[in-house]
Amino acid sequence: MSLAAWVRRARTPAPAPVKREYAFFEPADLFDLEIKDDPEASPVLCCTGDPAGAAAFNALWLKRIATSGRYAAAVSVRGQGGTPAAEGGLEARAHDLVQAAVTVPRQAVLIGHKEGAAWAALAAGRYPTAGLVLVSPRQVPKQPPRPVGAPPVLLVVAESETQSKEAQAVADAYGTAPLTFAGSPDDVFKGAGAEGLLDAILSWLAAGKKD
Amino acid sequence: MQEYSSQAAYDRGEAVCVIGAGASGLIAVKNLRENGFEVDCYERDTVLGGLWNPQNQHSPLYPNTHLVTSRSQTEIPDFPMPDDWPDYPSAAQMLAYLTSYAKHFGLSEHIWYGSEISHVEPVDGSRFEVVVKPAAGNAARRLRYAAVIIATGHHWSPNLPSYPGLDQFRGSVLHSSQLKDPSRLRGKHVLVVGGGNSGADIACEAAVNAASCVHSVRRGSWHLPKYLGGEPSDYALARLASRPKFLRRFLTDRLLKGPAALAARMGVAAEGRPLEEEPVRNGRYMEHVGDGSIQRRGEVARFDGFDVAFADGTEMRPDLVVLATGYRPKFTSVDPKLLGIEGDSPYPKLYARMFSPHKETLAVAGLVEPGVGVLPIVHWQTHAIAHWLLVRKSDPERAANFRVQVRSEAEQDTARPAGSSPRHQLAVDAEQYLASLGRIIDTLEQEPAK
């Protein structure tokens, strides 16, 4: 974030606060002696454009991420799931995501799906995320802010999207080549496609672990 | 790290040493780490958070300390405070915030507690040897670093005025930083000396807890309520700063009209343009003056047995005198010359208020009184310092150009009068200083010329 961007934001009315709904899962919640909390591994915070919000990640994602030794959380931004609607567009939702990120015990990886990817992209411009993962992004601004602290960025799109203008634009903006997953961009929360996608993300996270 | 003997200094290579784990030190550690530096931070106390931690032996917190700057103007730019916190968080919330910042970014593992730095000595050109004062029975440790950042704060060495007869005064005298427990005020006739934020806050505490409260100030000061036009005052005023100059003046005057009229009525107004100097930010003070629970007096002339005489000839007999006369910066570990401290003045003269004028790898974080939230300023200072250290390593030519720029920023800075009291040596106009930091950061972040 540039100093000028911060000055502008500090002088703009902040979005009305909402009581946000969270879902989370810690490695200890698995009651599996084999799985230990890995203190070196960054926690993960997920969001999606799907109206279900945080709950969408309950079926598979959170447990699966926790199995890799990471604290896993998801948040519903304003108007999603159990979080009341409130004024504000993209910026306010990015605000919700940043607010969620700072409640995670340690520096978190942000995973955003669909519109959630746009919120994550904006959030990463003002919070030093440990990693930014954009899944089938929608509505990401043409020139997203430069992520604070230069985190690694992963773009994952469905096979059907590889040629889409939107995916290309995001890939160009971050100077990264997209990974692809089998399945539909709307069907990422359960099933074989979702498993493959999660595996790809988790192995990317594991490989990027700083030592 | 193991223990090192007093003889050989342990060389920490390219690592940077940060002195102090208050807000400024924590922000420095986080920003240096984010830019790839190894960091060792030394804290003389056993806790983090500096003056916001009541367990810190030197903490100046007094009863019921709340922020005077509002949440949105005080939070660290890349780590906001929870948005369900009040506009003006308490000291306890401030500590919770700094603690969660440290935890979130894993800062504690880089902090050495109970480790006072007693000496910092330049060695081998741009490096420093740092001496950690020994704990009882141990040998002093010596380590060498590529750079040192001093973040030791400037609110722990009281500025104590001297008055005739003060030494023989028969009542109790405390500096504002020693008050701590509100029960000390209860049932007492209290005299508060000093018209800064501490003085006004403590006078308000005494107004409701003590038997009586007299507040002595040697001159008027600007007073701001905590809200203006339905918004936190600092936010409302900062918003005006982005307007064109002529409009800003007009709108500012309009916003301040009510408070200024009230201050005039209460006889507490200052001379000069509004907010030229750091204002007192307190919403309750005027009410207490208005209902007589705070009685204003002029300067103290002398102490005499149980009595205090004022310059206007009046007298009183206080049980307790609270000297809220501020602080003096004090640098114990480094040769004052390296910070541009000359003669009797305790005030450093740094480039851009942070870089040593003599050593490229020595900097100070947080040594400003910006009249707005300090933490964001320190964030950008340490961002700049970290980038400077990177550029210095990677691109000597750009580094040399940069020094020229910083020197010229420093010259522009001194051209401006900074307020009339010695304490205003550290005062900066937040708007101008941020702009100057912005230029510095832009230069440092430019892509190197190919």
Ligand SMILES: Cc1cc2nc3c(=O)[nH]c(=O)nc-3n(C[C@H](O)[C@H](O)[C@H](O)COP(=O)(O)OP(=O)(O)OC[C@H]3O[C@@H](n4cnc5c(N)ncnc54)[C@H](O)[C@@H]3O)c2cc1C
């Ligand atoms: C009563 C009061 C209220 C304030 N309210 C506000 C406010 O509302 N808003 C705002 O923005 N600012 C406020 N401030 C300003 C405050 O100074 C900053 O908010 C901020 O806390 C400064 O942090 P710091 O780290 O620079 O200094 P400090 O908090 O003083 O920390 C310095 C640290 O360095 C350590 N240290 C010192 N010397 C050595 C040594 N030789 N070796 C090792 N360690 C050492 C100390 O133990 C301490 O932990 C207030 C200040 C006071 C006194």
Ligand SMILES: NC(=O)c1ccc[n+]([C@@H]2O[C@H](COP(=O)([O-])OP(=O)(O)OC[C@H]3O[C@@H](n4cnc5c(N)ncnc54)[C@H](OP(=O)(O)O)[C@@H]3O)[C@@H](O)[C@H]2O)c1
């Ligand atoms: N709640 C809060 O958040 C809060 C509370 C307190 C302090 N602070 C901050 O902490 C810093 C220190 O504040 P502070 O109020 O302790 O100190 P300060 O701002 O330095 O004010 C000291 C006051 O004492 C007066 N004074 C100094 N020497 C004197 C003397 N010899 N005789 C008579 N009066 C004398 C000064 O008058 P002159 O102006 O004439 O020099 C001034 O009014 C400031 O940055 C302040 O904003 C914040």
